[in-house]
Amino acid sequence: MQRITWLLVPALLLAGCDALSGRGETAPPDAPARSDSGAAPNPSLPVPVGGAREVSEQTDTFLFDYSYPQEAGEIPALALWLDGRMDEKRQRLATEAARGSARARSNGFPFNSYSSETAWEVVSNLPDWLSMSATLSSYEGGAHPNYGFDTMVWDKQGDAPIEPIAFFTSPEALDEALGERLCEALNMEREQRRGIPVDPQSDDIFDTCVMPDETNLLLGSTNGEFFDRIGIQIAPYLAGPYSEGSYEFTFEVDDQIRDIVRPEYAAAFQPPE
Template sequence: MRPTTLLPLALLAACSAPDDPKATRSAPEATSTAPEAPQPPTQTPVTARDVHEDNDLYVFDYSYPAAAGAIPALKDLLDKELEKARADLKAEAANGRAEAKANDFPYHPHSHSVEWKVVTDLPAWLSLSTLVGFYSGGAHPNYAYDTILWDRIAGKRRAPVDLFTSKAALSAAIRAPFCKELDRQRAKKREGYEPGGGIPEFEECIDPAEQTVILGSSNGKAFDRIGVLVAPYAAGPYAEGDYEVTVPVSAKVLAAVKPEFKGTFVAR
């Protein structure tokens, strides 16, 4: 069962279109009867993996884009994660159905869905994010965010916050613009609701570095914006859904970046 919430993650993605092809003059038709030169073998393009299983016990969906499949180590990591998620879902669903039968109540198929999408594809980095949807027989499905930041040079996965001197430093650098935008989105969802209006547990700002942090780029060369993906219950009740806040890389953010990654970021 896929969650119905759509992901506006393209706000962080670099959207550069290829240049228009230039017109060229056609050469005169050749009259030689010499045999044509052999053509190099055509490489099979790397395709994304997309698994879908739907039966009486569970619904399982897992996919990742070609950009991730083109990196052997990352493809292996995702394939292993896929198999583990499927095995865990099967075991959980089997237990759930057995419990339902033992207690004589209806069983509703469990579900797990992951759809990795490209946030930013840079020469040295590939930034991915996903909405993980799951249902385990409760009152409603739920979901959470996840991210992968692949370091092409080191050939390994990194957590976005690991590029900063500390979580606290990152939080301090983006907290003011994050909280301002979060409150704006809260007021919009709550139809003009102002702080102090009756939802005290969801009035305070939250720590952005404790949420799912993703790195984005508008120029295709360096990270110049930071996304903070907030799942339900973290900043508001379930009915409000998720929150997605984007803040620019600023001088304060650059000051919080580890020295070895300074060249990976640029202030806007």
């Protein structure tokens, strides 16, 4: 299951990545797309015809937006997977919006429409892998909407999604290889935002280090051949108060990180000999 973390602003693409430029099976063209849970999409939503997809639906109780790029839509099994997640999000939003509207009406309160927006983007497109990130936003009452991100890597040969952390031998191994560098970069950025250095003796939760396995990871590439960058996205309330927003960093994949890549994925992190 993928890690989803809420943050203040949409996730940035990895600097220098070519994004700036359950195993699925391909269904026949007339077959309804199905999610991992087996739920068929809402028939009221447009049927994709390949390539990029952008869906927008507005009702009396909710506003729903969902999109993914052409690179994803051209992979049938991936489009099927994304459409399944789209339908799950839409069905959940419709259900919660109906409940919220009913509660507001019964209590004599005004009701503000709920909303959900998901926008998938390409982080890196390699011969065997498609690394993607999503910016998320939702509103289900309250003072303000929530913002967040999602991430996954699509295995083009296996037609299946893989969580970025699964490319490494263990979360603890990644913490050991990258944790100190992340902590140093985080404290430097904290100092810039706060105007004062972080006290190394502080036990305040907003002054402590955040380990890579607590964050969302993006696998990026500057060459379009193999992964050579790791992106880190840290949500509010994890490294600082909500007002500080999210923290995002990019690190080079070096030998220390390559040493903890699972053997079956080693070729994805280094050039062929």
